[in-house]
Amino acid sequence: MDIKEARKQIDSIDTVLVGEFEKRLSLIKEIGKYKDEHHLPLVDEERDASIIAMHRSNCKDESLANYVENYMKTIVSMSNDYLKQNMHKHIFLIGMPGAGKTTVGKVLAKELGRDFFDLDQTIQDKVGKSVQNIYIHDGKDAFTEYEYTTIKELIHNKPSVIATGGGTVTYDKTVNLMRNNGLVVFVNRDVNHILDDLDLEIRPLVKESIEYIFNVYEERYPLYEEVAHIKIGNEGSITDAVQEIIEALPNTEK
Numbered sequence: 672m673d674i675k676e677a678r679k680q681i682d683s684i685d686t687v688l689v690g691e692f693e694k695r696l697s698l699i700k701e702i703g704k705y706k707d708e709h710h711l712p713l714v715d716e717e718r719d720a721s722i723i724a725m726h727r728s729n730c731k732d733e734s735l736a737n738y739v740e741n742y743m744k745t746i747v748s749m750s751n752d753y754l755k756q757n758m759h760k761h762i763f764l765i766g767m768p769g770a771g772k773t774t775v776g777k778v779l780a781k782e783l784g785r786d787f788f789d790l791d792q793t794i795q796d797k798v799g800k801s802v803q804n805i806y807i808h809d810g811k812d813a814f815t816e817y818e819y820t821t822i823k824e825l826i827h828n829k830p831s832v833i834a835t836g837g838g839t840v841t842y843d844k845t846v847n848l849m850r851n852n853g854l855v856v857f858v859n860r861d862v863n864h865i866l867d868d869l870d871l872e873i874r875p876l877v878k879e880s881i882e883y884i885f886n887v888y889e890e891r892y893p894l895y896e897e898v899a900h901i902k903i904g905n906e907g908s909i910t911d912a913v914q915e916i917i918e919a920l921p922n923t924e925k
Contacts, residue, residue: 692746699750703757712826713758714851719747751851759830759923761853762916763822765840765895767888769865770858771905771912772834778913780832783924790835794821802836815842826852830924837887840894850898854924856916857899861906862888 706713727740762779764772773789780787791802794817798805805814818839825833826848833853839845849855862885896902903915 695746695750696753699754700757703754707758710827710829712823712852713755713760714751716847716851719751722747756921756923761826761830761849762832762920762924763849763853763855764832764834764858765855765898766837766858766905767860767862767865767891767895768837769868770837770860771909772858774909775858775905775912775916776832776834778909779916782913782917783832786828786831788825788831788833790818790821790833790839793825794818797821815845818842819845819848822848837891840891840898846898850900854901854920855899856919857895857902858905858912859895859902860904864906 705711723740723743726743727736730736730739762783762785764776764779766772776789777787794805794814795801798817800808802814805817815838818836819842822833822835822845825831830853835849839849865888866881866884901916901919903912903919905912
């Protein structure tokens with residue numbers, strides 16, 4: 672076969688692939704409508720993994736298996752991106768303790784006509800212990816697992832606003848769950864303003880506490896920026912912060 676004939680056949684195959692991919696996206700859109708109506712999670716990671724694994728195992732030429740796997744990963748990823756554009760999503764608020772996530776979240780939920788959940792409070796109600804006691808008696812790893820399982824339960828509700836804990840972004844599994852099933856909003860507030868408010872609540876703040884808060888802020892700030900789809904500042908009024916979030920949301924979420 673000469674090169675012209677080979678290219679002609681490739682063009683023909685590509686035409687078929689594009690046509691079939693259009694059909695796939697049309698079905699994805701219908702699935703999105705169904706999931707919206709029945710409050711199902713946006714992404715089904717287990718099903719996605721099984722689709723990719725199935726097509727890899729069905730590859731007749733083992734030397735091409737990795738290419739087939741990567742091809743299917745791309746197809747699934749693009750399909751999920753399209754699905755996200757055709758479904759309402761949960762809104763997750765991330766940021767430092769004291770950044771105003773709960774206060775902003777309650778007003779945002781009211782403005783959007785959605786339910787509001789404070790993740791820490793939801794965990795406390797579910798487990799029957801305070802966050803502090805969970806850390807003391809069960810450990811940090813147990814708490815991060817509570818965060819993951821609680822969010823996994825909440826995403827089965829209709830789209831809501833969820834204020835997360837300051838350290839939620841440190842657990843990759845939870846980060847992926849949030850990003851795959853919603854919009855992640857970084858509510859940022861200057862650490863000095865956070866300290867001012869804490870100082871009013873627990874005067875006097877010892878030097879070690881101040882240093883700890885600064886260190887946590889410096890450590891987590893890059894994570895907050897990396898994880899977030901949207902970043903807003905909370906230095907003025909709550910109304911301003913909420914309006915900034917609403918303006919940054921895709922039209923489907925307003």
